[in-house]
Amino acid sequence: xxxxxxxxxxxxxxxxxxxxxxxxxxxxxxxxxxxxxxxxxxxxxxxxxxxxxxxxxxxxxxxxxxxxxxxxxxxxxxxxxxxxxxxxxxxxxxxxxxxxxxxxxxxxxxxxxxxxxxxxxxxxxxxxxxxxxxxxxxxxxxxxxxxxxxxxxxxxxxxxxxxxxxxxxxxxxxxxxxxxxxx
Numbered sequence: 627x628x629x630x631x632x633x634x635x636x637x638x639x640x641x642x643x644x645x646x647x648x649x650x651x652x653x654x655x656x657x658x659x660x661x662x663x664x665x666x667x668x669x670x671x672x673x674x675x676x677x678x679x680x681x682x683x684x685x686x687x688x689x690x691x692x693x694x695x696x697x698x699x700x701x702x703x704x705x706x707x708x709x710x711x712x713x714x715x716x717x718x719x720x721x722x723x724x725x726x727x728x729x730x731x732x733x734x735x736x737x738x739x740x741x742x743x744x745x746x747x748x749x750x751x752x753x754x755x756x757x758x759x760x761x762x763x764x765x766x767x768x769x770x771x772x773x774x775x776x777x778x779x780x781x782x783x784x785x786x787x788x789x790x791x792x793x794x795x796x797x798x799x800x801x802x803x804x805x806x807x808x809x
Contacts, residue, residue: 642654642655644659646658646704646705646706647701647704647705647708648705648706648707657761657764657765657768657769658703658704658706658765658769660761660764660765661703661758661761661762661764661765661771662700662703662704664754664757664758664761665696665699665700665703665758665762665779666696666700667754667757667758668696668751668754668755668757668758668782669693669696669697669700671747671750671751671754672689672692672693672696672751673693674747674750674751675689675744675747675748675751675789675793676689676690676693678743678744678747678793680744680793680796680797681744681793681796682792682793682796684725684726685726685789685792685793685796688722688726688785688789689789691718692719692782692785695711695715695778698710698711699711699775699778699779702772702775703762703765703771703775706769706770707770709772711772711774711775711778712774713774713777715774715778716774716777716778716781719778719781719782719785720781722785723781723784723785723788726785726788726789726791726792727788727791730788730791730792735803735804736803736804737787737790737791737801737802737803737804738802738803738804739753739790739802740802741790741794741797741799741800741801741802742793742794742797742798742799743797744793744796744797745790745793745794745797745799748786748787748789748790748793749786749787749790751786752783752786752787752790753783755779755782755783755786756779756783758779759776759779759780759783762775762776762779763776
């Protein structure tokens, strides 16, 4: 492949624009940049989860695959007209979600973010993915965004919630349940 990034700074963004994958330059606060930038944040947040030492191997494998998917998804958002995320990606998330959820106790209360360091990181990643989904929906109002992208982000946030429920057990923690009487 060669050296693609031989020089990290280019100064081309000093004017408040950034380059898309198709060569066009757009403002850094454009809805498209907000969408793929938030996907990048989500990928970084998932990297934080992966840095946890007690992460069960099936969850680790799942999240590494998700990181690769998010890189593809960000590329799809960065290159107008490019298609990378297929329904099979969404199907895989649903399969993983069902498998990780199968042995969890049913929910009777809302769960507050927390429970342990990796569990809290899962909740942070989940909320960033939700923001990426909102940013992508905003983009879709004015530009073409394929439905698979939004479905993927929606399913991923659900998966991260279920993974948080699994990880809290691996950390020997406890889910923090919302207590209505405290309000």
